[in-house]
Amino acid sequence: MSHDQATTSPRRSATYHDLPAVKQPVWTWEVPVYFYVGGAAGAAATIGAVLQVLDGDDSERLVQRCRNIAAAGTLVGSGLLISDLGRPERFLNMLRVFKPSSPLNMGSWILVTASGLSAGAALLSRSRGVFRRLGSLAGLGAGAIGLPLSGYTAVLLAGTAVPVWKESRRSMPLLFVASATGAACSLLEMGDFDERELKAVRRLGTVAQLSELALAQAVEKESARVPGVGRPYEEGISGTLWRTSTGLTVGSLVVDTVTGKSRPGRVGAALLGTLGSIALRFSLWLAGRASARDPHATFDSQRMADD
Amino acid sequence: MATGFFTDTTVCIGCKACEVACKQWNQLPDDGFSFTGTSYDNTGDLGASTWRHVAFIERPVPLTGQTTGLGDLSWLMMSDVCKHCVKAGCLEACPTGSIIRTEFDSVFVQPDICNGCGYCVSACPFGVIDRRPDDGRAWKCTLCYDRQREGMTPACAQACPTESIMFGELEDLKQRARSRVEELHDRGMGEAYLYGADASEQPGTQGLNAFFLLVDEPEVYNLPPAPSAPVNHISESWRSLALGAIALLAATAASVLSSKGGR
Numbered sequence: 001m002s003h004d005q006a007t008t009s010p011r012r013s014a015t016y017h018d019l020p021a022v023k024q025p026v027w028t029w030e031v032p033v034y035f036y037v038g039g040a041a042g043a044a045a046t047i048g049a050v051l052q053v054l055d056g057d058d059s060e061r062l063v064q065r066c067r068n069i070a071a072a073g074t075l076v077g078s079g080l081l082i083s084d085l086g087r088p089e090r091f092l093n094m095l096r097v098f099k100p101s102s103p104l105n106m107g108s109w110i111l112v113t114a115s116g117l118s119a120g121a122a123l124l125s126r127s128r129g130v131f132r133r134l135g136s137l138a139g140l141g142a143g144a145i146g147l148p149l150s151g152y153t154a155v156l157l158a159g160t161a162v163p164v165w166k167e168s169r170r171s172m173p174l175l176f177v178a179s180a181t182g183a184a185c186s187l188l189e190m191g192d193f194d195e196r197e198l199k200a201v202r203r204l205g206t207v208a209q210l211s212e213l214a215l216a217q218a219v220e221k222e223s224a225r226v227p228g229v230g231r232p233y234e235e236g237i238s239g240t241l242w243r244t245s246t247g248l249t250v251g252s253l254v255v256d257t258v259t260g261k262s263r264p265g266r267v268g269a270a271l272l273g274t275l276g277s278i279a280l281r282f283s284l285w286l287a288g289r290a291s292a293r294d295p296h297a298t299f300d301s302q303r304m305a306d307d
Numbered sequence: 308m309a310t311g312f313f314t315d316t317t318v319c320i321g322c323k324a325c326e327v328a329c330k331q332w333n334q335l336p337d338d339g340f341s342f343t344g345t346s347y348d349n350t351g352d353l354g355a356s357t358w359r360h361v362a363f364i365e366r367p368v369p370l371t372g373q374t375t376g377l378g379d380l381s382w383l384m385m386s387d388v389c390k391h392c393v394k395a396g397c398l399e400a401c402p403t404g405s406i407i408r409t410e411f412d413s414v415f416v417q418p419d420i421c422n423g424c425g426y427c428v429s430a431c432p433f434g435v436i437d438r439r440p441d442d443g444r445a446w447k448c449t450l451c452y453d454r455q456r457e458g459m460t461p462a463c464a465q466a467c468p469t470e471s472i473m474f475g476e477l478e479d480l481k482q483r484a485r486s487r488v489e490e491l492h493d494r495g496m497g498e499a500y501l502y503g504a505d506a507s508e509q510p511g512t513q514g515l516n517a518f519f520l521l522v523d524e525p526e527v528y529n530l531p532p533a534p535s536a537p538v539n540h541i542s543e544s545w546r547s548l549a550l551g552a553i554a555l556l557a558a559t560a561a562s563v564l565s566s567k568g569g570r
Contacts, residue, residue, distance in 0.1 A: 016362060016529030017345040019352060022434040026425035043555065050559040055567070086423015086443025090403075093422045097404035101538045104426045105402035147552035158544040159537045160429035161396060166537065169544045177551030181558070200566035207558050292429075299526050302533040 013299035021298040022161045024289050030080040032285040035153045036278050037080065038111065039180030040187060041073025042149025045118050047184060047204070049143020052136060062188065062197045063139070064125050069187050070118035070142055074149075078115055103156040106148075114149045117142035151176035157288065163301040164232055164291035165284075168223040172284075175215035179277050182208035186252070186273035189266050202260055209249050209273060216246060216280070226301045231294070232287035241283035248276030309412035310455065311516035312464065312472060313480040314386055315487060316528075317499065319471040321347060321384035325359040328466035332451065333358065336441075352529070353387055355439040358448035359463045360387045362528055370522060371496045385528050386472055388463070389414070389435045389448035390503060391516035396536035397447075400430035405445075412477070412516055413450035421445055432511070432534035450517070477516060484520060491520075498522040502530060511535025 015021070048066025051059045082091045094108035117138045124135025154176035158169035165172070185205030189198070224230035232238045252272035259265025291297050329335070335356045343349050346363035353360045362385045370381035395414045398406045405420035406427060416427075416436070423443040427436050436447040451461035459465075464474035473480060484501050491499040499522050501508075503515030511534050525532050 013532075014524055014526040016364070016527065017343075017348075019345075019529060020434065021526075021529055021531055022432065023354075023428045023437055025429045026438045046555055047559050050556065051563055054560060054563045059563075084425075086425065086438050086445075087421070090420075090422035093403040093405070093420055094424070096420075097402075099402065099404065101399040101541075102402045102426070103541065103544075104400065104424060108402055147555060148548060150555060151548050151551050155541065155544040155548055156426075159400065159541045160426075161432040161434075161534075161537055162429055166540065169540055170547050173544050173548035174551045174554075177548070177555050181555055196566050200562045203566060204559055204562035207562065211554075288429075295526075295529070299532055302531055302535075 013296055013303060015295040015299070019295065020293045021295040022163075022292050024292045025160070025162065025285075027285070028084055029282075030084040032281040033278075034077045034080040034084075035176070035281040035285075036183060037073045038077035038153065039150050039176060040183035040277070041070045041077060041118065042114065042146040042151075043177070043180040043184035044073065044187065045070035045114060045121075045139075045142040045146030046144075046150065047181075047188070047201075048121075049140050049146070051200075052139055052143075059197050059200075062191075062193050062201070064122075065188060065191050065193075066184075067118060067122040067125055067139055067142070069184065070114070070146065071122035074111060074115035074118055078111060081111070103152065103159045107152050107156055110145060110148050110152055114142055114145045117145060150180040157284065160288075161298070162288045162292045163226070163229050163294070163297040164223050165288050167226055167229050167301055168219045171215060171218040171222045175212065175219050175280075178208050178211035178215050179280055181205075182212050182249070182273055183277040186270040186277070189256075189270040192263065198266070202256065202266075205273070206253065206256065209253050212277075212280075213246065213249055216242075226297075226304050228294075229291065229297045229301050231297070232290040233283070236286070236290055238283045238286035238290055241279045241286065245276045245279035245283055248272050248279060252276060308410075309477040309516065310450070310475065311391060311412070311477045311480055311518070312388060312450070312461070312474055313484045313504075313518060313520070314388065315471050315473065315484070315520045316383065316385040317471075317491065317496070317520060317522060318469045319361070319384040319386055320469055321361055321363055322468060323350075323361050324466040324468060325386050325463035325472055326350065326357070326361060328462040329359040329448075330356075332454070332462035333449070336439075353389070353433075353435045353437075353447070355437040355442075355446040358388065358446075361385065362387055364523075364527055366523070366527070368523075371498070372494060383523065383527070385519065385521070386463070386467075387528070387530075388517050389450070390433055390512070390518070391448075391450055392534075392536065393506065393513035393516065394536045394539075395512070396430040396432050396538065397427035397436050397445075399536055399538035400426050402426060409450075409452055411450065411452070411455050413452065413455075414447075415449050415452050416445055416447060418444055418446075430537050432531055432536065434529075481518075484518065487520060496522065509534065511539060
């Protein structure tokens with residue numbers, strides 16, 4: 001029997017030889033990497049589209065960079081997801097149905113649409129005439145689909161029987177959008193743009209990272225509504241990564257505030273922000289695996305959930 | 308015609324004939340020959356290559372009608388299986404439409420369509436379905452779809468020597484199950500109850516087409532107390548995502564416009 005039995009709440013649910021009650025997610029490292037890459041691509045597509053509408057040709061280089069990030073991110077992300085399949089050669093089966101009850105099916109449609117539109121936008125933005133206008137249209141479309149792309153992966157996690165994911169189902173999508181936006185801004189800040197463009201990106205990045213920090217707290221709090229379910233955010237490798245992510249994001253904010261006016265300072269802040277965002281996704285993935293292994297979390301979340 | 312299993316755990320003798328018959332008929336690979344040390348259970352759990360699993364529970368609690376030479380001890384056995392939920396988490400989550408509901412109301416994974424994404428594995432509230440590493444696809448009990456189409460009884464129910472596993476038409480099974488509970492209550496075994504037989508009693512799954520008669524809390528048998536198909540709570544997350552999307556648009560627009568003003 002486990003050593004923690006005596007230390008926690010008076011009523012510990014019975015278990016079957018302490019064996020897990022649900023299966024561990026079978027996903028490998030490609031999936032948390034995709035969460036980062038796909039999220040950043042979605043947010044970048046949206047930022048590009050907003051700039052395109054509000055700024056016109058004034059921010060041409062920044063819009064181009066947004067489109068490039070979106071196109072590269074969706075391409076790499078698709079590759080990561082396909083390689084994670086048990087039967088990669090059958091990846092197109094994802095598109096043989098349209099199934100709103102399945103977040104993974106919806107995500108596949110979102111990703112494939114975003115891939116096409118952002119690739120079109122990126123490739124056509126240097127052309128002239130009608131192709132250029134087509135590129136702009138594709139950029140707007142990519143921006144629209146980039147909105148769900150930036151955070152649907154949180155819905156994907158929430159739509160499982162894994163207790164720690166299921167219990168933070170309201171706050172996690174917000175955290176994913178904020179973190180994706182911060183990640184996209186970090187990638188953009190690494191480039192060299194004029195002062196006004198950088199100002200906009202840095203402002204958005206700061207707002208996103210502050211939101212990310214607050215929402216990480218919200219996720220922790222939401223999952224802790226059922227005692228013990230939030231434990232993977234405190235313990236083990238997932239807990240260490242969770243704290244590391246917070247530290248890196250705080251570091252990014254501090255470095256950006258202090259030295260953000262200089263290029264090296266900006267790049268340093270952007271690197272910290274990027275690492276923080278990646279650490280967050282790996283933490284969430286590992287937290288899910290740990291949570292699925294804990295039968296008490298599974299049973300207690302069903303016995304004690306307030307809804 | 309809706310068919311299913313009624314597994315009466317009070318008559319299970321732990322012979323594992325169901326496990327063997329299932330493996331043999333469905334030509335499932337072995338799970339390794341490891342020793343778990345947990346009673347007589349060396350299988351552990353249901354999975355991609357284990358579609359029937361006999362659980363062994365040794366409790367320091369007496370059971371009405373059971374006498375042992377060891378004082379306050381009772382031994383419970385249960386043959387576990389895919390529940391073929393009326394509202395199935397795996398089926399709702401499957402992105403390819405590989406998992407379908409058959410003409411027998413059972414939940415079936417079409418092996419020629421499954422692309423091994425693994426989402427059903429995390430979506431099953433019972434931890435039943437899993438991905439086979441050598442094969443890459445998800446597998447679970449088919450309720451012997453092939454045998455049923457030929458009018459045959461599923462292999463496990465056919466092999467069960469004590470009729471602990473009963474196969475039949477669902478309404479019929481439920482009636483037999485209820486009268487069995489009454490019978491046990493009359494004999495003084497007040498603990499006996501049905502798990503998953505009614506939609507009202509298990510709203511998250513809207514009832515199970517493979518339900519059980521148990522004599523202790525579900526957790527004791529590694530069954531979840533209030534399982535729910537994850538799709539039931541997904542709309543809250545989509546709503547949050549919509550909110551996040553609005554916030555992203557607003558924050559981006561505000562950042563771009565405010566930086567313009569500073570020019």
